[in-house]
Amino acid sequence: MAIPHRVCIVEVGPRDGLQNEKQIVPTATKIEFIQRLAASGLRTIEATAFVSPKWVPQMADHAEVMRALPRGHGVTYPVLVPNLRGFEAALAAGATEVAVFAAASETFSQRNINCTIAESLDRFTPVFVAARTADIPVRGYVSCALTCPYEGDVDPIRVAEIAAMLFESGCFEISLGDTIGAGTPNRTQALIAATAQRVPLNKLAGHFHDTYGQALANIYASLELGMHVFDASVSGLGGCPYAPGAAGNVATEDLLYMLNGMGIETGVDLDRLLAAGSFICGELGRQPQSRVGRARQKS
Ligand code: HMG
Ligand code: MG
Numbered sequence: 001m002a003i004p005h006r007v008c009i010v011e012v013g014p015r016d017g018l019q020n021e022k023q024i025v026p027t028a029t030k031i032e033f034i035q036r037l038a039a040s041g042l043r044t045i046e047a048t049a050f051v052s053p054k055w056v057p058q059m060a061d062h063a064e065v066m067r068a069l070p071r072g073h074g075v076t077y078p079v080l081v082p083n084l085r086g087f088e089a090a091l092a093a094g095a096t097e098v099a100v101f102a103a104a105s106e107t108f109s110q111r112n113i114n115c116t117i118a119e120s121l122d123r124f125t126p127v128f129v130a131a132r133t134a135d136i137p138v139r140g141y142v143s144c145a146l147t148c149p150y151e152g153d154v155d156p157i158r159v160a161e162i163a164a165m166l167f168e169s170g171c172f173e174i175s176l177g178d179t180i181g182a183g184t185p186n187r188t189q190a191l192i193a194a195t196a197q198r199v200p201l202n203k204l205a206g207h208f209h210d211t212y213g214q215a216l217a218n219i220y221a222s223l224e225l226g227m228h229v230f231d232a233s234v235s236g237l238g239g240c241p242y243a244p245g246a247a248g249n250v251a252t253e254d255l256l257y258m259l260n261g262m263g264i265e266t267g268v269d270l271d272r273l274l275a276a277g278s279f280i281c282g283e284l285g286r287q288p289q290s291r292v293g294r295a296r297q298k299s
Contacts, residue, residue: 001201001226006265008044009252010175010205010231011037013280014065015046015080016249017237019058021284027061031068033280037234038075040272042252046099046231047077050086056241066093078139082113084126091134098131099175100124101141102166104159105148108179112143112242121165128170140171141207145191146183149243153187156194164198173203175231178218180246181211185221192225205229208250210236215250216258223264230255235277235289251290253277 014034018025025033030048037045047069053060062079069077071094078097081087090098102120103109109117131138144151145159163174176191183191188206195204206222206229208215219230233249240246256270274293281288288294 001224003223003262004226004228004264006228007223007259008229009042009255009266009268010044010046010078010229011042011234011252012046012207012231012249013037013233013235013237013252015049015059016231016239017233017235017280019049019056020237020239020241020248021058023284024058024060025283027064027068029280029283030061030065033276033283034065034069034077036272036276036279038073040276041266041268042273043074043267044076044078047079049080050090050093050095051080051082063089063093066090066095069094081127083123084130087127087130091130091136095136097137097139098127099139099141100127100166100171101143102162103143103148103179104154104162105144105151107150108144108148108243111150112240117162121162121169124166124169132170137172138170140166140174141177142166142174143177143179143240143243145176146178146187147180149180149245156191159191160195160198163195163204167199167203173205173229174199175205175207175229177207178209178215179240179243181209181215183208183218184214185217188218188221189225192222192227196225201226202228205231207231209238209246209248210250211245211247216254219250219255220258234273235281235293237280237289248289251277251292253290253292257292
């Protein structure tokens with residue numbers, strides 16, 4: 001399979017990144033952050049999560065964030081929804097795309113959304129029905145697609161099964177999450193090969209956390225198989241509060257640097273992206289965390 005000429009980057013920093021910050025980031029800062037990301041040319045920016053504020057207080061201002069975002073600039077702002085209540089609140093706040101999230105590991109499912117995998121799929125059924133009625137595309141995540149923080153390595157056949165259930169229920173794309181960033185390129189390719197038996201490869205995306213420094217290698221391995229959609233988080237922000245030890249996602253700047261070097265189009269401007277990364281790191285009181293950001297600071 002040829003390496004794609006064009007890649008779609010799904011920026012997840014405002015959601016995956018900020019959900020895991022100890023400090024609660026002010027709503028106005030989140031909005032400015034998202035606008036700066038959009039100004040870099042990113043066309044899909046996961047903005048927030050309509051989850052329980054008791055579970056993830058960092059996302060409690062979801063409605064305010066969504067309502068403040070400009071519409072009609074060719075940018076889509078998907079949001080996470082764990083249930084029908086989240087979907088309805090997202091719709092009322094103006095969301096035009098949502099994402100449901102399941103796991104391939106029972107223990108993680110319990111810890112993250114307080115139900116079994118089967119119960120989570122049942123819980124999504126009314127979301128699919130309501131989304132179809134409202135003409136809202138639904139993306140699907142499968143967490144722990146490579147390794148679970150509680151159960152260890154996960155069988156790719158199990159991941160493929162859950163990905164297929166989400167896809168057949170109506171998800172337009174399935175993002176395979178290496179939630180704790182423990183995967184390696186060989187296992188990544190085995191996962192994609194198994195899942196592509198059940199879901200068309202061009203409907204799969206990669207979501208690699210970088211805990212063990214493998215995220216870019218895993219993305220390269222995925223590109224080799226023809227995958228062309230990758231989630232990333234500016235400045236490598238992120239992690240999941242219910243996945244102990246998980247580091248952030250692959251830094252969007254580092255992913256873009258690699259794709260630019262390979263001549264793969266994304267439509268994203270590296271300097272503007274670096275500026276968005278510097279902005280949020282400044283607000284969080286830390287130095288830019290991407291490798292490219294750090295290299296540029298020294299040069
Ligand atoms: P629960 O406690 O089992 O459910 O939580 P509940 O129905 O008893 O609700 C508990 C409270 O939350 C109630 O409030 C509900 O009303 C309220 P109370 O009556 O006690 O005052 N509630 C809600 N509030 C706002 N919005 C809602 C909502 N639903 C219920 N939608 C639940 C179940 C799913 C709600 C909870 O477990 C939850 O919100 N979990 C979210 C966890 C989360 O956001 N994790 C991080 C995102 S996933 C991730 O990071 C992985 C990913 O990046 C991919 C990867 O890396 O692998 C996507
Ligand atoms: Mg994640």
